[in-house]
Amino acid sequence: MSSEQAPMFWVDGEPATAVPLTDRGFQYGDGVFETIRVVQGQIPFFDLHWQRLTDSCRALSLPLDEVLLRTQLNDFLAGRQDGTLKIMVTRGSGGRGYNPAGAGGRTVLGWFAPVPLPDHRSRDGVSVMFCTTPLGHSPALAGHKHLNRLEQVLARDELNGTDFGEGLMQDLQGRVIEGTMSNLFLVESGRIITPDLSLCGVNGVLRRWLCQSEAVTIASVSREQLLAVDEVFIGNSVMGVVPVVSCEGRQWQPGPVTRRVQQEVFQLFHVDG
Amino acid sequence: MSSEQAPMFWVDGEPATAVPLTDRGFQYGDGVFETIRVVQGQIPFFDLHWQRLTDSCRALSLPLDEVLLRTQLNDFLAGRQDGTLKIMVTRGSGGRGYNPAGAGGRTVLGWFAPVPLPDHRSRDGVSVMFCTTPLGHSPALAGHKHLNRLEQVLARDELNGTDFGEGLMQDLQGRVIEGTMSNLFLVESGRIITPDLSLCGVNGVLRRWLCQSEAVTIASVSREQLLAVDEVFIGNSVMGVVPVVSCEGRQWQPGPVTRRVQQEVFQLFHVDG
Known part of the structure; x- marks a missing residue:
């Protein structure tokens, strides 16, 4: 069939x-x-x-x-x-x-429907914004991909009418946690960092794969730290790795660590990046 | 029909x-x-x-x-x-x-199906326990009766196999917020107090009716405060007012304020309490 x-x-x-x-x-x-x-x-x-x-x-x-x-x-x-x-x-x-x-x-x-890969986002990267909808702390549910997703819906709605490719969500203390539909990764001096998800957030499959295959540091991440690092990328197991090229006026070029990890995922997807 | x-x-x-x-x-x-x-x-x-x-x-x-x-x-x-x-x-x-x-x-x-009123719970009261499932802080959703109710499901599940009639949920700082399916009310020197819901909880219809018809104080409530007050009751707009008769070894008799408010709700329900 x-x-x-x-x-x-x-x-x-x-x-x-x-x-x-x-x-x-x-x-x-x-x-x-x-x-x-x-x-x-x-x-x-x-x-x-x-x-x-x-x-x-x-x-x-x-x-x-x-x-x-x-x-x-x-x-x-x-x-x-x-x-x-x-x-x-x-x-x-x-x-x-x-x-x-x-x-x-x-x-x-x-x-x-299939997601075409590599698409313009994986090639050129996306601009991201900070959403105002906060991510509540719920340790009983944190990490799980459960069906209580109203916060993500409200945050994603903030992107409508903008050109941003993803919105970053912060917790109640202003820590940057993840995108509305992706996990977040920072690269500083060649080292990959991803926000701690013990109080909120979804522990994505791509994030867990990366933590297994690379030396990823799990840390609390502030807006200021995010804007200061060398490279930023977002990712999930459907779209793979997508470079972040701007946020709040700060601009990045897709960097070497981002491109290397992106290629590794493309290989798993049998995609010629 | x-x-x-x-x-x-x-x-x-x-x-x-x-x-x-x-x-x-x-x-x-x-x-x-x-x-x-x-x-x-x-x-x-x-x-x-x-x-x-x-x-x-x-x-x-x-x-x-x-x-x-x-x-x-x-x-x-x-x-x-x-x-x-x-x-x-x-x-x-x-x-x-x-x-x-x-x-x-x-x-x-x-x-x-209709809920029979007055039932043994409204007459005799219920014993309550503290649930271990915390109520996460989510100011974007707090107060609303939305469909993201996994925390209530997990907390309600803690009551299975016990004789408790309701479970009280606390937030991440240990403040007592509400029952799994009811709001919570304390009576101290004749004054009704109900927990603040600005960070989590459902602002129930019975709670809002009470706040309109009585001088209700909205406050942060600790376990210790709860166990020290004169009367405790829970309620929602379906079951009305139900006295709490014990919690963690502390025992109460259904008190005069509880009975008075209960009768007022029975009258709205056309029930002879």
């Missing part, structure tokens, strides 16, 4: 484009998700996506049959080539009010 | 029990809701519910046709008597990723 003919959305392993109103994902944002780049039918960062998904399900006590989801995933990807896959795991229907006891869990798989 | 025959759920004004997967309420918790007590086909706290719903929609830039929703609400309630109504307003489908631009909005109305 070609990917054009295959159903684009599955709910609990069956083709479907709707979920019950009673699903706790809809009622409370009671679930997690992964947005995944699929290259030639394969998932380059599979282990890191799977680890975060299953870790988050455990942390939030979400019911998940890992064997079943893996089977669904393999079946769903059969015949598909390049694109973006979203996997959602919700607590499903059941429970009573906020009380989750008795809810059975639900899986949703959805297929989206 | 009797309430038994009338459809229990409406989506965008039509009977339906499912929402599109692409609804941003499901994808991101991008919406708000009200849980409303309906008494003899009327909504005793209508103005306060409506004010919060429309205020929250404005604050989160959620598209809402107020006239249309009011019409839907009147039609939905026609022939129904006593029960709990949930209204959800989501940003609907559309937008791209977190970017909400272009999303059209969606309304969902659902009908639930």
